Structure formats: C-alpha cells, structure tokens
Amino acid sequence: MTAPPPVIVLVNPQLGQNIGKAARAMLNFGLTEMRLVAPRDGWPNPDAGPAASGADVVLEKAQVFATVAEAIADCSQVFASTVRKRDAVTPVVGPEGMAAAIHAQPGRSAILFGPERSGLTSEDVVLASHIVTVPINPDFGSLNLAQAVILLAYEWSRTTALAQPTRFEVEPRAPQADVEGLIGQLDEYLSAADYFRPPERAQATRQTIRTIFNKTGWSARETKAVRGMIRAIAHPRVRSNTSNS
Amino acid sequence: MTAPPPVIVLVNPQLGQNIGKAARAMLNFGLTEMRLVAPRDGWPNPDAGPAASGADVVLEKAQVFATVAEAIADCSQVFASTVRKRDAVTPVVGPEGMAAAIHAQPGRSAILFGPERSGLTSEDVVLASHIVTVPINPDFGSLNLAQAVILLAYEWSRTTALAQPTRFEVEPRAPQADVEGLIGQLDEYLSAADYFRPPERAQATRQTIRTIFNKTGWSARETKAVRGMIRAIAHPRVRSNTSNS
Incomplete structure (x- = not known):
C-alpha cells in the first residue's frame, strides 16, 4: 500500500x-x-x-x-x-x-x-x-x-x-570493441601523418588518445559517425562541379 | 575546491x-x-x-x-x-x-x-x-x-x-568556446571534403556533430589534442627519411 x-x-x-x-x-x-x-x-x-x-x-x-x-x-x-x-x-x-x-x-x-x-x-x-x-x-x-x-x-x-525509476531513452554507450576500432583507425592515419614524434613520446601520446576516446560516452552510431568524419578528412572527396540534379 | x-x-x-x-x-x-x-x-x-x-x-x-x-x-x-x-x-x-x-x-x-x-x-x-x-x-x-x-x-x-566539498582530481571540462572551436575546425575540413551531402541533410548532420562533441566531457587540453590530431590527418607531414639523430 x-x-x-x-x-x-x-x-x-x-x-x-x-x-x-x-x-x-x-x-x-x-x-x-x-x-x-x-x-x-x-x-x-x-x-x-x-x-x-x-x-x-x-x-x-x-x-x-x-x-x-x-x-x-x-x-x-x-x-x-x-x-x-x-x-x-x-x-x-x-x-x-x-x-x-x-x-x-x-x-x-x-x-x-x-x-x-x-x-x-x-x-x-x-x-x-x-x-x-x-x-x-x-x-x-x-x-x-x-x-x-x-x-x-x-x-x-x-x-x-x-520508487519508480524512469526509463531512459538515451542510446547505450558503444561496446568497447567499437571504441577500439575508432582508436585503431585514428592510430593508422596519425602514424601515416608522422604524428607520433619524437618516438620516445609515442607511448604516452597513445595513452592520452585512449583516455580521450574512452571517456566520450558515444553510442555505436556516434562512434561510427566519427569514423566517417575522420575518413572524409583523410580522403577528401573531390567536389564534383557537374551536379546531377 | x-x-x-x-x-x-x-x-x-x-x-x-x-x-x-x-x-x-x-x-x-x-x-x-x-x-x-x-x-x-x-x-x-x-x-x-x-x-x-x-x-x-x-x-x-x-x-x-x-x-x-x-x-x-x-x-x-x-x-x-x-x-x-x-x-x-x-x-x-x-x-x-x-x-x-x-x-x-x-x-x-x-x-x-x-x-x-x-x-x-x-x-x-x-x-x-x-x-x-x-x-x-x-x-x-x-x-x-x-x-x-x-x-x-x-x-x-x-x-x-x-555535498561534502570534494577535491577535484579530474581536469575541468573545456569551456564551451573551445568546443565551438573544435566543431568549427571540423566543419571547415568536412566542408572542404564535400562531406555534407546531400545539401538537405547538411543541417541535421551539423546538429549530430554538435551533439557528439558537446557530450565528450573533454578538458581544454584534450580538446586541443583532438584538434591537433584532426589537423595532422588533414595535412599529413611527409615523413623525412633522413634522420638528424
């Protein structure tokens, strides 16, 4: 009662x-x-x-x-x-x-x-x-x-x-594997850009990156969107001046 | 504090x-x-x-x-x-x-x-x-x-x-102006890469980006680090094969 x-x-x-x-x-x-x-x-x-x-x-x-x-x-x-x-x-x-x-x-x-x-x-x-x-x-x-x-x-x-906790409609955080995927992708592009210099700082920098992306709370969808942005910046599309529409 | x-x-x-x-x-x-x-x-x-x-x-x-x-x-x-x-x-x-x-x-x-x-x-x-x-x-x-x-x-x-006055060991979140700076930088690179297509989706995409980066909880230092990574990916350094040391 x-x-x-x-x-x-x-x-x-x-x-x-x-x-x-x-x-x-x-x-x-x-x-x-x-x-x-x-x-x-x-x-x-x-x-x-x-x-x-x-x-x-x-x-x-x-x-x-x-x-x-x-x-x-x-x-x-x-x-x-x-x-x-x-x-x-x-x-x-x-x-x-x-x-x-x-x-x-x-x-x-x-x-x-x-x-x-x-x-x-x-x-x-x-x-x-x-x-x-x-x-x-x-x-x-x-x-x-x-x-x-x-x-x-x-x-x-x-x-x-x-007594009656509300249901939250926010998206769940992405599984850790997705975050790892993002970090791996970043690492690849950053290595190619010669970002990890000098070599003796590389390990500390990689730990910082891990901390930064582990704390975002991004959902799977958001993590995927960020990967798309990074890819776009790394490989810019050539803007087509001849529009189809 | x-x-x-x-x-x-x-x-x-x-x-x-x-x-x-x-x-x-x-x-x-x-x-x-x-x-x-x-x-x-x-x-x-x-x-x-x-x-x-x-x-x-x-x-x-x-x-x-x-x-x-x-x-x-x-x-x-x-x-x-x-x-x-x-x-x-x-x-x-x-x-x-x-x-x-x-x-x-x-x-x-x-x-x-x-x-x-x-x-x-x-x-x-x-x-x-x-x-x-x-x-x-x-x-x-x-x-x-x-x-x-x-x-x-x-x-x-x-x-x-x-509240018991707690001591903060975490870095404070970046001021909103720093987050805006990051979003502005991203927008510039993504626009140059022709990312915002089709045009009628551009506004929604920009709102998604805003949401993604407003929720990170990054400190000023972390926000700056992310800006550095984006810049590095957009403008990769040519790796010098002739080392000084």
Whole structure:
C-alpha cells in the first residue's frame, strides 16, 4: 500500500489569484486535493480560475472549512509550512524529511500554508505534527505562496518517483570493441601523418588518445559517425562541379 | 575546491516582470549570476525591479548577450531546461542529476531557460551538454519561467547542503568556446571534403556533430589534442627519411 498524496490546506488565503496559482503548482506534481480555511474573499472566487492556467479540476474539488482543526480532522500527519524561526517544540523537518514522513505511513497527510502577508499563526502551528521549512538564503527569504506550494509538491513528487525509476531513452554507450576500432583507425592515419614524434613520446601520446576516446560516452552510431568524419578528412572527396540534379 | 554556483541564462525572455521573478527565485537559493540573451524589450527593463521583490542585486549584475553561444562561452557544462520530449541524443538528466553533475566538476555551469511562450529552440538545445527536465505530471505540465528557475535553483541548493566539498582530481571540462572551436575546425575540413551531402541533410548532420562533441566531457587540453590530431590527418607531414639523430 502506498501513502495517499498529501492534502494542501491554504489557511485564510487573501487573493483568489494566489489560490489559482497554488492549484496550478499542485497539479504540476500530481496533487489534486485542496482545502481552504476561511478564504478572505469567500469561495468560489472569480480570480482563481484564470490564474490556475487549466488546473480547474483542483479548484472545482476544493473544499472549504471554517477552521484549521476541521480541515485537518481526517489527517494523521500535519505539516505546518513556515520560513520563520519558531520557539515551538514541534519537530522541524526539511522538505525531504517531510516527504519521507508522508511516504512512511499509510494515513492521510496535510500541509498547511498561511495567508500571503503574515504566514501561519502560532495557534495554527501547534495543530501540526511537524513544522516544515524550506532551507533558504538566510539573507533573502522571499517565497510567495505558490512557490512554497510548488517546492513542497515537487519534493513529494520527487520522493515518489524514486520508487519508480524512469526509463531512459538515451542510446547505450558503444561496446568497447567499437571504441577500439575508432582508436585503431585514428592510430593508422596519425602514424601515416608522422604524428607520433619524437618516438620516445609515442607511448604516452597513445595513452592520452585512449583516455580521450574512452571517456566520450558515444553510442555505436556516434562512434561510427566519427569514423566517417575522420575518413572524409583523410580522403577528401573531390567536389564534383557537374551536379546531377 | 568547490564547484561555482551555476549561471542562469534566460534566452529571449519576453516580459520584464518574469525576469524580475526569476531573479527573486534565484536569490532565494543563493544564485546571483543572471545572463540575458537578447531580451525582447531590451535591458534594463523597468518592469523587472518591482517583480524582483528586493532581489535587485541579481538584476544589477545581469549581463546581456546577443547570442546563446556568447552567453555560455566560458561555461564548461550547459544544461538546457525543457519539458518537451526531444528526439535529441543529448543526455537527459533530472534536477538531481543536474545538481550532481554541477557539483562533480570544478568548471562553471550554465542553465538555459527559453522564452515564456515557446521554450528553447532546437538550435539552443544543441548548444547544451545536457537536457534537464523536471519530472512533471504527464497530464498537466504547466511550469512558468520563474517556477522552472526556482525548482532547479532549489535542487542545486539542496544538493549543495548535502555535498561534502570534494577535491577535484579530474581536469575541468573545456569551456564551451573551445568546443565551438573544435566543431568549427571540423566543419571547415568536412566542408572542404564535400562531406555534407546531400545539401538537405547538411543541417541535421551539423546538429549530430554538435551533439557528439558537446557530450565528450573533454578538458581544454584534450580538446586541443583532438584538434591537433584532426589537423595532422588533414595535412599529413611527409615523413623525412633522413634522420638528424
């Protein structure tokens, strides 16, 4: 069984636009459950939709509560997002610690975000099981609501994805025999060009060449293309001035 | 020695407001070096400052370039940020892979972000050594510019905090200008050898060459050695049979 995605709780949000932006931030990382605690301008708010840039499903499903306590009643783990230093004895975690804790238990989790200007009150924070703080430039901490939401949503998503490694579509590296083929071809042309001089340096130079071409990470196709280029430079075609077409 | 923080390169940004928001996103995670490639409305832009919410230091230091190539000329590792699927064979990494690669070598790294509406072009992407993609909800990918910046800045910062400052025994990757020099030299010889045939395939072939040589990870010394080999093959020395010694 996997842990359900966390619920995003906006406590007393002020601008409808910011509610929309938070919805957009959430959906980017697969979070769809938004709860609003006493939004200042009521709900629904006509400014939210345009700012959500298509994340309407989040806004349509959003539930409104009168108090934080009601909004988190069904949640077994609650994270209070704040950047300010707190005297509270509530355990403080970073985004990764939060994500690990969410994934570590099957109950529902919530992340609380305070109003734009002031953040969560101490009364809100004490309702949480954890404080979550994004480590930020100590000389310039200036996250807006949607940015705080997106960073924590990203971190949750990142940790989720670790269980399901993505498939890479890059070409595999060429087999070593192909690299050897390239090095052999180069050596042949370079020897013919009297490149390995003086003789006492030849061995070191050959080792350098080997290092250079072993580290490229080229695929079989790319290795072949490079061989073609070397051949072309060594044996330039005479440009035909009489075109067929 | 530790790796320098990455440079954030905004390619053809449209709105000054978004440049300001990107600066704010950067400074939250300690990034201060912004480069602008041909911003649509010129620079400075009066809309940027208010949107930066105090991250003025980033905007004041921002440098403007005419082309992406100039903006990344001193960078030895370049990450093209994109959410779209690419056919390119440029290696694709996630945010964590990007951060690890930045920390793993001592040269300067850059992260490229495309214009708000359209993102990076294929021509921009082939200049990069890696594509970086934030794994996002496949049914709703809608990151704005500042959000893409903040997620990658966060990931860099997160990994910095974890990173033990390692000593680098590897040579740094060559600056991008050296790689460009190698590609230019190759192109010259290959053109002279009538390699780019038929003409309608030439552009695709040039992109393949770019991809092949951007991914090598060669140092400045190695890049120079490869240029020497190509020159030797193109202009073979006549072997002198009368030895001096």
